[in-house]
Amino acid sequence: MIIKKRNKNELDQFEALLSRMRPDHPKFREVESDYVRRKKGYIGERQVDYYLEDLANEMTILQDLNLSVEGKNMQLDNLLISQHAAYIVEVKNFTGSITFDTELQQFTRDESTQERGFRHPILQAELQKQRLQAWLQEMNLPPIPIYYFIAISDPSTIIKVEGNKEEIAKVVAHAAHIPNKIKQHEARGSNQQPIQHQKLGAKMLRACKQEYHLPMLRYGIQSQDILPGIHCPVCKYLGMKRIYGTWLCPKCNRKSKGAHKRALLEYFLLINLKINIKECKRFLGLESRTTANRIFRSMNLVYIKSKRSWTLPNRK
Ligand SMILES: [Zn+2]
Incomplete structure (x- = not known):
């Protein structure tokens, strides 16, 4: 096996x-x-x-x-x-x-x-x-x-x-x-x-050690060098805009309802295994806390009370 x-x-x-x-x-x-x-x-x-x-x-x-x-x-x-x-x-x-x-x-x-x-x-x-x-x-x-x-x-x-x-x-x-x-x-x-x-x-x-490595540390890349924002799933342009609950690509005009999911997963891959509301607003470019909260729930993220942060399920 x-x-x-x-x-x-x-x-x-x-x-x-x-x-x-x-x-x-x-x-x-x-x-x-x-x-x-x-x-x-x-x-x-x-x-x-x-x-x-x-x-x-x-x-x-x-x-x-x-x-x-x-x-x-x-x-x-x-x-x-x-x-x-x-x-x-x-x-x-x-x-x-x-x-x-x-x-x-x-x-x-x-x-x-x-x-x-x-x-x-x-x-x-x-x-x-x-x-x-x-x-x-x-x-x-x-x-x-x-x-x-x-x-x-x-x-x-x-x-x-x-x-x-x-x-x-x-x-x-x-x-x-x-x-x-x-x-x-x-x-x-x-x-x-x-x-x-x-x-x-x-x-x-x-x-077996399953360590969480951030690749950019090896290269001396800072987290501020990681560009925030949402990629367009069609043309890959970074910088979709949120309009009436969906994401719109200013380059190719395509719309996407769930494009933020990938961006949040990338945040976990590149920056930290947990995220708070403020960081989420910054990284996804959101105006409101309510939207951030709704996104966390829709992705079944787990709330860590002591850190006031959210993380992926099965991770502490
Ligand atoms: Zn596009």
């Missing part, structure tokens, strides 16, 4: 941020190129999920798992646990070709013209395996066999090996081949006591 699904909160944050930054903001280009890179990464991860989800009947799967080990954060793209072992599957997106050199322990990717050295994916995965073992120990859980694989998400990436091909082929493959590699390990079984993978997965899920 998949007990933790990958979410795209971070991408949603980036999209919201880009739609509310002035294009001439000194950080705009940097945010934009990070967004493009992350989006590619996410698409690659989803391509790999498609294959790994085939194993969901017999295994416990956690996508995008964050655990704290020895005070440091560890992020795993995928963890699959069966009754025999745990499998770490890290996803790599490369265009063109990549080369593993087993003699020099070197990893390079060829981007049409220049060859560039990168952090060696196998060494990275090996480190993750050790840290996962350390996490089990920290939690007073018995050690379990852990294997890792590097899934190359783009089927057109060419994988080259200089030196020992077999060694690399054991752990690196295009995403479509990873389930078979896992099944081969599974067929060998183990002479250990069966792992109660549902229980172990549930423990990991409870320990």
